Amino acid sequence: MKIACFDMEGTLTPEIWEQVALDTGIEGFNKTTRDIPDYGELMDFRLELMASNNLGISEIQNAVNKLDLLDGAKDFLDEIKESFQVVILSDTFHEFASPLMKKMGYPLLLCHNLDLDKDGSIKGYKLRHTKAKQQAIEAFQSIGYQCLAAGDSYNDIQMFDVADHAFFMNAPEKIAMEFPKIPSFNKYDDLKKAFLEVV
Numbered sequence: 001m002k003i004a005c006f007d008m009e010g011t012l013t014p015e016i017w018e019q020v021a022l023d024t025g026i027e028g029f030n031k032t033t034r035d036i037p038d039y040g041e042l043m044d045f046r047l048e049l050m051a052s053n054n055l056g057i058s059e060i061q062n063a064v065n066k067l068d069l070l071d072g073a074k075d076f077l078d079e080i081k082e083s084f085q086v087v088i089l090s091d092t093f094h095e096f097a098s099p100l101m102k103k104m105g106y107p108l109l110l111c112h113n114l115d116l117d118k119d120g121s122i123k124g125y126k127l128r129h130t131k132a133k134q135q136a137i138e139a140f141q142s143i144g145y146q147c148l149a150a151g152d153s154y155n156d157i158q159m160f161d162v163a164d165h166a167f168f169m170n171a172p173e174k175i176a177m178e179f180p181k182i183p184s185f186n187k188y189d190d191l192k193k194a195f196l197e198v199v
C-alpha cells in the first residue's frame, strides 16, 4: 500500500485567501504561492495585511465556511482511498482548515499552526518545518512507504523532489512548463489514471 500525498488549496479546494480577498475587498489577499514562492514571505505579508485591517481568525473561518471542494474532488478522493492511504500535506493552518476536512471525509492533515491572541487576532504562525511537505514524505519513506504526490504550485516542488511519483494537478501552464519532467493534469480522471498505473 502506497501513500497518496495531496496539496490542498488549488489542488482539491479553492484558495482560502482568495475568498478572504473577495469578502474583504482587499486585493492583496489574492497573492498565493504562485505569486510569492517563499511561503514565509507570503505569510508575513498576509499577516501584516490582516493586522493593518483589524482582521482576525473569525474572518478567515467565515471565508473557509463558504468554500466547497473543487468540482469532482470528493469523488476523486473516495476512489483514490480504495487503492491508497491518503494524506493532505498543506501549507494551510489547523485553526481554520476543519470545514474543508469535513467535506473531504477527514483525511489525515499535516499542516501548520497559528499563534492566536485571546481576542482572535493572529499574533504569528508556526511552520511545522521550513520544508514540511518534503519532511513528511521523507518520514513516510523512512518507515517503508512509497509516496505519490500531487500539487499545483511552487510550494509543492519540495515534495515532488523526494516523492516516488510526482504530478501537477491544476497547475498554471507557466509553472507546469518550468518543470517539464512532472506530468501535468487538469482533470481528476486523468490524475486517477496516472495514480492507478503505479499502484
Ligand SMILES: [Mg+2]
Binding pocket: 007, 008, 009, 010, 011, 151, 152, 153
Ligand atoms: Mg496549492
